[in-house]
Amino acid sequence: MPPQPWNDVVWEDPNGGSVIVHGTMPTVVYPNAMRPRATWHGLALLESPDVVDLWVQEELDEAESYGVNLTHALLSGGAFAKYVEGLSTLEDLQGGRFPDPEPRRLQRNADRHNRPVFFIEPLADDEDWGDYLTQEARAVSHWKKLLGMIRVGKRWKKSVKRHLFDAHPPPKGQSVDYSTAGVLAAAWWELSEWLSTPALAERRDARYASRIRGALASLRKTEGKEATLLLVVHRPHVSALVSALEANSNPEEISSTATDSTHMEEE
Incomplete structure (x- = not known):
């Protein structure tokens, strides 16, 4: 797994339009300087539509008992518990926040500005995905x-x-804690992927790539060749997903899904 730079990757679709691949770290709040600044017309999340309901529930849980989701994560064991435990030692960034701050913020932003949201993970009744x-x-x-x-x-x-040996320096003007968080995120992702197999990971990413290209194709119907899709992924996953996009030649038709953000609006 090669180390990931902090700048977003822009993938140009041969059929027109582009995908901004925005790498995030789970539960970490990104400062303004690390947030996407380019204009985008639609949002793609590597999630199924029911993740929005989960995010809303986590917000309600946090309002009732702040930190309850972090406590559950720490008690769950496994690599993710190790990851959030490591984040809790970093003083110069906001980590261990639920719901996952960056994708939730961008989903609310898309909802507020009437931009389409595409959920890239297929539904449970999809035979191939099942x-x-x-x-x-x-x-x-x-x-x-x-x-x-x-x-x-x-x-x-x-x-x-x-x-640690492959760690990138932090983004310009940001604390070294972001570099440390990047190392923790890479370790978490490596152990998560280890649970599966390389062949299954390749199969998953190939399906994701087809649906991402399909989402961009949908945007081209209204935005033309300048259509831009913002794709939110975990930073350690960026390289493999860009490679899958490069290799893909079969976009899958996909429609956007309406979302409702009525809780805790954030710019």
């Missing part, structure tokens, strides 16, 4: 993977140490 999920569940439940997760602490330390 088969993928079944195969992934089998991979994750393999005894070797289950045994490996028992020793997640040792595996986590090795992964963090490995990614």
Whole structure:
């Protein structure tokens, strides 16, 4: 997994339009300087539509008991718990926030400005996606993977140490804590991907790429060749997803989904 720069990647579709690939770190609030500044016409999230309901519920939970979602994450165990635990030691960034700040902020922004939102993850009744999920569940439940997760602490330390050597300096004007968070995010992603298989990850990304290109094709109907789709992904996933877009030649038709943001508006 190559280290990821902080600047967003722009992928040009041969059929017209472009995709701004905006890398985020889970639960980390991005300062204004790290937020997308280019003009975009639609938003793509590597989620299913029901994630908005989850975000709203997390907001309600936080309003009732601040920090409850972070506590649950820390108690859940596994690589994500190690990740948010590491973030909690960083004083010069806002981490461990729920719902996931950057995708939620951008979804609310799209909703407020009547921009279409495309949920890239297929629905559960999609036959091909259902088969993928079944195969992934089998991979994750393999005894070797289950045994490996028992020793997640040792595996986590090795992964963090490995990614430290590839760490990017923080964005200009930002705390070194963002560089540290980038290392933690890379380690979390590596362990998450380890639970599956390279073949399944490639299959997933190929399907994502088809649907991302389909979302851009939908935008071209109204915005023409200048259509710009903002795609939100985890930073460690950026390189693989851009490669999948480069390799894809079969856009999948996809429609935007209306979302409703009535809680805790943020610019």
